[in-house]
Amino acid sequence: MHKWTRRGFISTGIIAGGGLIVGVTLPLGHRAPGLAHLVTTEGETLVNAWVKLGSDNMATVIVPHSEMGQGAQTALSQMLADEMDLDWNMVRFEEAPAVSEYANYALGKGFILGNVDIPKVLVPAVDGLFLIASKTLGLQVTGGSASVRATGVLGMRVAGAAAREMLQSAAADAWQVPVNEITTENSHLVHQPSSRRATYAEFATAAAEITPSSTPKFKDPSEFKIMGQKVQRHDIPSKVDGSAKFAMDVQLPDMLYATVQRAPVFNGRIAQLDDSAARKVAGVVDVVKLPGGEDSDGLLGYNQNGDAVAVVANGYWQAQQGLRQLTVQWDNTGNESVTSESIFEQFNRDLTARKGRETDTVQGDVDKASTGAARLVEADYRVPFLAHACMEPLNATAHVSEGHCEIWVGCQNPLGFRDVVADELGFDADNVTVHNLFMGGGFGRKANPDYAIQAALVSAKVGRPVQLIWSREEDIRQDFYRPAVQSRFRAALGENGELLSWENTYVDKHEPIEAPLIPYSVAAQDIGHVASPTHVPFGPWRSVDHSQHGFFIESFIDELATAARTDPYEYRATLLKDKPRHLAVLQKAATEANWHSQLAEGRGRGIAIHESFGSLVAQVVEVTVTEGKVSVDRVVVAVDAGFAVSPDGLTAQIESGVVYGLTAALYGEISIADGAVAQSNFHDYQALRMADAPLIETHIINSGETWGGAGEPGTPVIAPALANAVFDATGIRVRQLPLKNYDLDYRIEETGEVA
Amino acid sequence: MTTLIVNGIKQTVDVDSSMPLLWVLRERLHLTGTKFGCGMAQCGACTVHVNGKAIRSCVTSVASVEDQEITTIEGLAQENDGLHPLQQAWIDEQVPQCGYCQSGQLMSAAALLTNNSTPTDADIDTAMQGNICRCGMYGRIRKAIRTVAVVQHFDPAQSDELKEKQNA
Ligand code: FES
Numbered sequence: 018m019h020k021w022t023r024r025g026f027i028s029t030g031i032i033a034g035g036g037l038i039v040g041v042t043l044p045l046g047h048r049a050p051g052l053a054h055l056v057t058t059e060g061e062t063l064v065n066a067w068v069k070l071g072s073d074n075m076a077t078v079i080v081p082h083s084e085m086g087q088g089a090q091t092a093l094s095q096m097l098a099d100e101m102d103l104d105w106n107m108v109r110f111e112e113a114p115a116v117s118e119y120a121n122y123a124l125g126k127g128f129i130l131g132n133v134d135i136p137k138v139l140v141p142a143v144d145g146l147f148l149i150a151s152k153t154l155g156l157q158v159t160g161g162s163a164s165v166r167a168t169g170v171l172g173m174r175v176a177g178a179a180a181r182e183m184l185q186s187a188a189a190d191a192w193q194v195p196v197n198e199i200t201t202e203n204s205h206l207v208h209q210p211s212s213r214r215a216t217y218a219e220f221a222t223a224a225a226e227i228t229p230s231s232t233p234k235f236k237d238p239s240e241f242k243i244m245g246q247k248v249q250r251h252d253i254p255s256k257v258d259g260s261a262k263f264a265m266d267v268q269l270p271d272m273l274y275a276t277v278q279r280a281p282v283f284n285g286r287i288a289q290l291d292d293s294a295a296r297k298v299a300g301v302v303d304v305v306k307l308p309g310g311e312d313s314d315g316l317l318g319y320n321q322n323g324d325a326v327a328v329v330a331n332g333y334w335q336a337q338q339g340l341r342q343l344t345v346q347w348d349n350t351g352n353e354s355v356t357s358e359s360i361f362e363q364f365n366r367d368l369t370a371r372k373g374r375e376t377d378t379v380q381g382d383v384d385k386a387s388t389g390a391a392r393l394v395e396a397d398y399r400v401p402f403l404a405h406a407c408m409e410p411l412n413a414t415a416h417v418s419e420g421h422c423e424i425w426v427g428c429q430n431p432l433g434f435r436d437v438v439a440d441e442l443g444f445d446a447d448n449v450t451v452h453n454l455f456m457g458g459g460f461g462r463k464a465n466p467d468y469a470i471q472a473a474l475v476s477a478k479v480g481r482p483v484q485l486i487w488s489r490e491e492d493i494r495q496d497f498y499r500p501a502v503q504s505r506f507r508a509a510l511g512e513n514g515e516l517l518s519w520e521n522t523y524v525d526k527h528e529p530i531e532a533p534l535i536p537y538s539v540a541a542q543d544i545g546h547v548a549s550p551t552h553v554p555f556g557p558w559r560s561v562d563h564s565q566h567g568f569f570i571e572s573f574i575d576e577l578a579t580a581a582r583t584d585p586y587e588y589r590a591t592l593l594k595d596k597p598r599h600l601a602v603l604q605k606a607a608t609e610a611n612w613h614s615q616l617a618e619g620r621g622r623g624i625a626i627h628e629s630f631g632s633l634v635a636q637v638v639e640v641t642v643t644e645g646k647v648s649v650d651r652v653v654v655a656v657d658a659g660f661a662v663s664p665d666g667l668t669a670q671i672e673s674g675v676v677y678g679l680t681a682a683l684y685g686e687i688s689i690a691d692g693a694v695a696q697s698n699f700h701d702y703q704a705l706r707m708a709d710a711p712l713i714e715t716h717i718i719n720s721g722e723t724w725g726g727a728g729e730p731g732t733p734v735i736a737p738a739l740a741n742a743v744f745d746a747t748g749i750r751v752r753q754l755p756l757k758n759y760d761l762d763y764r765i766e767e768t769g770e771v772a
Numbered sequence: 773m774t775t776l777i778v779n780g781i782k783q784t785v786d787v788d789s790s791m792p793l794l795w796v797l798r799e800r801l802h803l804t805g806t807k808f809g810c811g812m813a814q815c816g817a818c819t820v821h822v823n824g825k826a827i828r829s830c831v832t833s834v835a836s837v838e839d840q841e842i843t844t845i846e847g848l849a850q851e852n853d854g855l856h857p858l859q860q861a862w863i864d865e866q867v868p869q870c871g872y873c874q875s876g877q878l879m880s881a882a883a884l885l886t887n888n889s890t891p892t893d894a895d896i897d898t899a900m901q902g903n904i905c906r907c908g909m910y911g912r913i914r915k916a917i918r919t920v921a922v923v924q925h926f927d928p929a930q931s932d933e934l935k936e937k938q939n940a
């Protein structure tokens with residue numbers, strides 16, 4: 018039971034509709050005394066769960082999120098520091114330890130309740146509830162662009178503001194003055210009337226005795242001093258001189274190295290293994306069979322079913338040499354004839370049969386709307402499986418000895434990893450210690466702990482510390498893939514091109530549930546899905562289902578604009594006239610990109626907008642198509658994340674999200690042949706390189722609406738904006754990704770469509 | 773026994789002569805700043821300098837660089853006090869995200885500027901073509917390289933120093 022889905026969370030029974038709040042009397046209370054031993058050393062005081070003060074007045078923020086380059090640890094520290102009125106130069110941060118006391122209750126709360134406002138009086142009880150829920154599920158996940166919008170708003174800001182209030186009361190007590198006369202600034206307490214001033218450190222111990230409030234007073238954005246400022250990320254200096262420690266940089270005394278191959282056809286079993294040649298390779302110490310697990314579905318279905326073989330040696334290269342000498346006969350459990358073609362044929366069949374179709378939303382009457390329509394437009398869209406291809410191939414280092422396991426890893430859910438590794442070893446969770454290091458990329462892949470389990474099992478077998486490293490080939494071929502999807506659309510247009518109905522059926526629904534919904538005002542809508550499972554393991558991939566549906570929706574609406582002979586920007590704007598926030602973002606991108614200006618022959622411009630993880634992003638892409646080759650020249654982005662806590666961090670995340678999505682749109686394709694992945698390394702699973710990277714201009718709108726995420730919302734928008742630009746330049750409508758499979762030199766006149 | 777000169781220090785290792793330099797640096801000499809990304813000269817994460825030229829250490833056998841001058845990210849700053857100008861520019865422009873590719877990016881960029889202190893954008897593209905950044909920080913990398921190139925070009929003190937270095 019390690020699935021982490023909204024439905025799964027709810028079905029644990031901890032939360033049940035209206036029973037969520039009523040009857041729960043478990044306020045968080047004062048947790049710091051019980052936590053202090055976990056995170057403090059000599060001379061430090063844990064003021065509340067998330068912040069400690071040193072005798073030198075240095076504050077340390079304890080951050081329950083991992084760092085994979087997204088800068089979340091910095092942004093979260095900014096939030097706590099600002100609410101607490103800390104001197105930013107006196108702030109450090111460290112990652113929360115992977116123990117259940119540090120389960121991220123704020124994240125659980127943000128994830129389940131979304132933007133639900135909870136009556137103030139119930140907040141302590143709800144927090145208590147979510148702490149229990151988060152502990153139960155081992156929730157310490159970094160994903161869902163949730164750091165700032167959930168942990169930050171529901172956790173860090175509360176903790177900072179509460180700590181400030183605790184310090185104020187402690188000082189008021191000691192100075193015998195009313196608490197409302199005490200002000201704070203730059204890590205100091207001030208009592209103006211009596212000209213008294215003290216460092217926070219002086220009152221840290223007294224403040225720590227006080228129970229923190231769950232509902233302290235937040236600053237008004239106009240009072241922010243650190244939030245909204247460009248600050249330097251703390252982790253960057255160590256990332257320019259080679260000193261940053263990634264998981265693969267861990268080296269332990271007496272450590273061996275291992276590498277692994279899992280059944281190439283997913284779920285395959287070892288029928289026969291001949292390891293005699295491998296064992297003769299110089300440096301090889303052992304060959305270890307790793308039997309596959311039983312359950313393999315769901316967002317955190319952590320184990321693929323396939324059996325694997327690991328070769329252990331005195332170096333990674335030696336282990337690789339050994340692996341090449343293995344002779345394995347696999348039992349492919351009947352999947353050896355599956356191909357990408359057969360998968361898409363299956364999708365096509367299931368979409369046509371519509372058996373067991375479930376609806377996401379139904380509004381109005383689509384049948385009636387289409388009967389009287391002047392014109393019907395129909396289209397099918399497809400996207401392939403995608404691998405994550407994090408820059409750092411998967412690896413983990415484990416030392417299992419005498420009933421205890423220590424593990425060094427870069428992962429998006431340290432607490433969850435601890436629990437499943439313990440499960441696999443048959444240990445109590447308390448006997449597993451997880452050290453989480455920098456991740457060389459995550460993008461959703463490192464929420465699945467299969468690689469950590471392998472390291473632990475191999476170490477247990479050989480009785481020494483083992484660093485298990487996947488080859489890039491293994492990393493590409495044994496991923497939890499972004500699912501391939503086919504999506505079928507039908508829309509009805511009126512006499513003047515007005516949109517009367519929107520029908521959409523797609524295969525295979527995952528998270529988040531709102532991904533296929535449209536922002537446009539269309540009276541008749543019917544959006545739904547049919548199940549069409551494959552044997553290919555899937556998992557969260559930067560922006561999850563938004564990565565497919567953003568492309569589908571924003572390409573199809575572009576087709577409708579063309580069919581209605583309306584400018585694609587104007588067409589969208591008309592349909593968004595009741596959505597001022599969307600409209601503002603769309604307009605900003607169009608204006609900054611000079612949307613209505615003429616482009617030279619062979620050039621094209623496309624626009625798209627999509628909301629995900631609480632943030633709105635619109636993009637305008639400019640391309641030049643020369644002899645069939647697309648060059649992406651410029652991407653103009655407008656983003657409204659409510660408020661940009663760390664503006665440069667948000668900009669960097671948008672740039673990153675755009676390039677990640679652009680790589681996928683241009684080249685990304687994992688294809689299945691004979692039941693296995695056909696690609697293996699960067700030569701056939703290409704990544705965008707510098708020469709092909711566009712100029713990206715990011716424009717931030719601080720609308721003041723509920724704060725949204727940063728890491729993912731840039732990704733879903735780039736593919737449709739690009740495809741629409743290609744259409745503008747060539748007249749070729751891109752209905753399948755990646756773009757590299759199109760012959761854009763052959764200009765298809767889609768007169769039938771457009772006229 | 774193979775003798776290597778790494779960051780100016782002579783080292784002797786007892787390994788198979790065909791073992792790639794990458795793994796010798798990381799596992800035997802504990803210089804973990806040089807990264808493994810693909811193992812087939814596709815990603816540039818493992819880039820180091822051999823006699824000032826950028827090479828991919830994952831496909832370079834240790835025997836082929838015996839007695840050559842090898843520089844890794846740990847030794848990039850050695851000649852200047854503190855940081856190499858590119859490292860400073862990387863901090864100023866807040867280039868790294870996950871940071872995993874950045875040792876390789878810096879080594880490629882440094883080799884470019886050593887041989888060509890005023891690169892055009894096309895020169896930068898060519899020199900950096902072998903380095904993938906999955907976090908997509910290409911815009912920032914380019915900007916950081918340009919700032920250093922401009923400073924080196926227009927700041928007489930710096931460019932004299934650079935010439936001396938090149939002539940040395
Ligand atoms: S690891 Fe050497 S180029 Fe990728």
Ligand code: FES
Binds near residue numbers: 869
């Ligand atoms: S910074 Fe992450 S791969 Fe370049």
